Amino acid sequence: MGNIWSKTSNDNNVSTNDQQDDKNAPRIGAKRPASASTSTTDETISDPTLKQKKKKYTKYSKKGRKDKRQVDNRSYGTRKEKEEDTDKNVGEQHDSDKAAVGESKGPRxxxxxxxxxxxxxxxxxxxxxxxxxxxxxxxxxxxxxxxxxxxxxxxxxxxxxxxxxxxxxxxxxxxxxxxxxxxxxxxxxxxxxxxxxxxxxxxxxxxxxxxxxxxxxxxxxxxxxSRIYEYLLPTCAFMEPIKQELTDHPQFEDDLVIANKNLEHTTIKYTPRSSPEVIKKRHDYRATPEQLLKFKLAMKMFEGTHNFHNYTNGKSFKDQSSKRFMKTIDVSEPMYIHGSEWVKITLHGQSFMLHQIRKMISMGMLVTRTNTPLHLIPKTFEENRINIPKAPALGLLLERPIxxxxxxxxxxxxxxxxxxxxxxxYKDRIEQFKREWIYDKIFDAENERHIFDGYLTSLDAHYGPDYLYLNPEGVIPEECLVKTKFNSNANAATKQGGRKKKKDSDEEVEEEEDGQL
Missing domain, CATH: 3.30.70.580 (Pseudouridine synthase I, catalytic domain, N-terminal subdomain)
Incomplete structure (x- = not known):
């Protein structure tokens, strides 16, 4: 239905001129001037044409309101009928579904x-x-x-x-x-x-x-x-590095791949796995009291609240979530499994980030085996970003959450x-499970696959500036800084060089670390 105040197509008494005059016609219900009479008779309107127009508008408005009510009532009735039909259908469907489901699901x-x-x-x-x-x-x-x-x-x-x-x-x-x-x-x-x-x-x-x-x-x-983790580490990790031979092409099918990854150029070399003599030497190794003491002191330096951005991926120094609180870190006395010497590191922390424990273990082990002073560790909590390798996942286990x-x-x-x-x-059952399904499996995997041996070999074969922070002075040279978006110095160097990486994701940082291992 159109505008109820406009001329309908069936009304032939209103001309086109009337439509133009309608613009100047008084509005029905408009407030009169104060000087005008308050009478409601047509005598107050001097122009008879206006009287006729007023009657026409009144007729249209009444008819329009009546027609609108009829249409609304019909629409309401239609909607109501549809809703009733829909509710009826939904109810019937729900009852049938309920009956079918009730048979299959059983009692609640x-x-x-x-x-x-x-x-x-x-x-x-x-x-x-x-x-x-x-x-x-x-x-x-x-x-x-x-x-x-x-x-x-x-x-x-x-x-x-x-x-x-x-x-x-x-x-x-x-x-x-x-x-x-x-x-x-x-x-x-x-x-x-x-x-x-x-x-x-x-x-x-x-x-x-x-x-x-x-x-x-x-x-x-x-x-x-908080959470308590354990890490089992063979003390052969404290042995001095063994020089490895690098080749441009693999000599054996199981050669270790050693990648030197940087922003300018990536090269790949190969080194053979340890000989039976080296494997036996590491298996029979016994740590000296000085090595055990230095490793214990190194792990104690991680206690307290520190910025561990260097011990995870994708975290900047300014990211507040990089700060974590380590309650206690204890290193056990040596224990002997299948003729090999191991130590157990127990780490109790409020929370841990991705790879954090494995990198902490690796840093403590690296300073012990390379004659690097302990004061290097506090420097790793500072803004400079360095590449710290991950120790194998094999030795890591969650003891329990608190x-x-x-x-x-x-x-x-x-x-x-x-x-x-x-x-x-459930202490007895848990201890039995740990012995049979965790400790024994860790020791058996090392004896069969020599995972820690491969890890140490790849570290000893590494080339490039990444680990130059392992030195007798305990300083971090400029050459070994990792250049990523998470390092402010790297950002400045990138701008000066006129180059900017489009994407420096966590996965890329991950590849750098894995390449060194």
């Missing part, structure tokens, strides 16, 4: 917010965190929980529906004697021992120790106070249905 089981205590050997997995394109520890555990009916069928298609979260994320090949997963979990009443039922769907290298009902807002990552504040609140409130998160309840 109440859920609890829980902390799941787990342990695992990370060999063969791409890390802890769920990854749809790779095998992960969490992926295997989630599937086992679904099969064991600990996760409802409604939530089985997406872990996020269960508020899935881990306390600590471990990298590829890293193990854990204890870790925590928080999730909404159901306890089927017809399963007498849910933990054993879950473990029946897991491989022996992944175990569930137990579960604890928590507060509904429990978040395993945010409520974790929930001291949460446990204290639980004890204070004395809530009967809440328990503390305590791995010590």
């Amino acid at each position: 089981i109440p859920k609890i917010k829980a902390a799941l205590l787990v342990g695992y050997n990370g060999t063969g997995y791409q890390g802890m965190q769920l990854n749809p394109n790779a095998a992960s520890i969490e992926g295997v555990i989630f599937d086992a929980l679904c099969k064991a009916e600990a996760i409802s069928k409604d939530n089985a298609d997406d872990p996020r529906k269960s508020n899935w979260m881990r306390a600590a994320r471990t990298d590829k090949g890293v193990h854990a004697a204890g870790n925590i997963l928080s999730l909404k979990m159901q306890i089927p009443p017809h399963i007498p021992d849910l933990v054993e039922h879950i473990n029946s769907f897991l491989p022996p290298q992944i175990r569930v120790w137990g579960y604890v009902q928590t507060i509904r807002s429990f978040h395993s990552k945010n409520l974790c106070d 929930f001291h504040i949460y446990n204290t609140k639980v004890r204070t409130k004395s809530e009967a249905e809440r328990e503390e998160i305590d791995f010590d309840k």
